[in-house]
Amino acid sequence: MNYLFGPVASRRLGLSLGVDLIPPKTCPLDCIYCEVGRTTVKTLERREYIPAAAIIAELRAYFAGANPEPDYVTLAGSGEPTLHSGLGQIIAKLKELTKAPIAVLTNGVLLIDPQVRREISQADVILPSLDAVTPELFQKINRPVAGVTAETLIAGLKALRQEYLGQIWLEILLLQGLNDTPAELARLKAVLADLRPDEIHLNTAVRPVVENYAMAVSPEALATAAAFLGPNARVIASWTHPQQPHFDLSDADFLASLARRPQTAADLAAVLHLPEEEVAKRLHFLQQQGRVRATHHEKQVFYQTVSA
Ligand code: SF4
Missing domain, CATH: 3.20.20.70 (Aldolase class I)
Known part of the structure; x- marks a missing residue:
């Protein structure tokens, strides 16, 4: 997508x-x-x-x-x-x-x-x-x-x-x-x-x-x-x-977390302590840049880091 x-x-x-x-x-x-x-x-x-x-x-x-x-x-x-x-x-x-x-x-x-x-x-x-x-x-x-x-x-x-x-x-x-x-x-x-x-x-x-x-x-x-x-x-x-400073939207945090296992936006929001809406937007940008890919499974969308 x-x-x-x-x-x-x-x-x-x-x-x-x-x-x-x-x-x-x-x-x-x-x-x-x-x-x-x-x-x-x-x-x-x-x-x-x-x-x-x-x-x-x-x-x-x-x-x-x-x-x-x-x-x-x-x-x-x-x-x-x-x-x-x-x-x-x-x-x-x-x-x-x-x-x-x-x-x-x-x-x-x-x-x-x-x-x-x-x-x-x-x-x-x-x-x-x-x-x-x-x-x-x-x-x-x-x-x-x-x-x-x-x-x-x-x-x-x-x-x-x-x-x-x-x-x-x-x-x-x-x-x-x-x-x-x-x-x-x-x-x-x-x-x-x-x-x-x-x-x-x-x-x-x-x-x-x-x-x-x-x-x-x-x-x-x-x-x-x-x-x-x-x-x-x-x-x-x-x-x-x-x-606050903890509201850190660095790409590295997202990519590191997604490199470990595929996660939904909700999973990642919980892990990074960020609002799900923000996480979804950042995931979308990373996807547009080809750094993250999305797959559908059991009516959910999972995101995963694309290896370099
Ligand atoms: S997308 Fe455009 S209108 Fe919306 S907040 Fe950003 S600059 Fe303003």
Whole structure:
């Protein structure tokens, strides 16, 4: 499997089968907190970054095989999935292949494009992000490609809400000393009243970040912000594994552990004391680099180091 990862236990989506539509690290933003790393291709260009036929072939094989039925199929990527010009085609095919609901994780930047909204609207849940409303803060946190502003992002989100009948779960990632001030939270709240997301998910930089000034807010600050934003706001940050030195995502640790015996993402997460979602992502990257291979056995996915 080159483009599928998991299924893995996800905080929000239960057992989630990930579909990676975009190669690392292609995105219209270069967020200071991005857990995937620095953006190397900052673009708004939609194209078939990975052949849609290859992704569909993997999905077909997955659902034809004796594999676990996921709670959600989640379109994501090592960047922004709406950049893939085959997004609509892939969601339509997924609807034929599985009854599992389809979720799309997006930064929301391309929602200003009516064609993107048409394509993504086939999904059951859309999880966009909005970290800041103040133009300077948006620039500072999300570092967009030229032409993208907080205003265009909000306009796209507003148009989506007007047209889309499915669930919108909007994520806000709060950073200490940046968008966590009472003034910015009040501005966000005013915009959210217009955007009417079904849920508001509050997160912070609990994972490795790109810039060391992207600092997590406290659990108390998140809880206070959630209470301020209203009854549909909740904290999704996982504090089980805070941003500490033991949160070591070195490839060597993964490869050494997998060289000893094939393991599932859950096995490895337990061994390395890391969240399973993180482990699955890293395994996916190592797989893309040809350093790890995945095999299916008894409805589980096992990973093993490829010997040099
Ligand atoms: S939008 Fe997502 S993938 Fe893109 S830089 Fe920000 S956090 Fe990373």
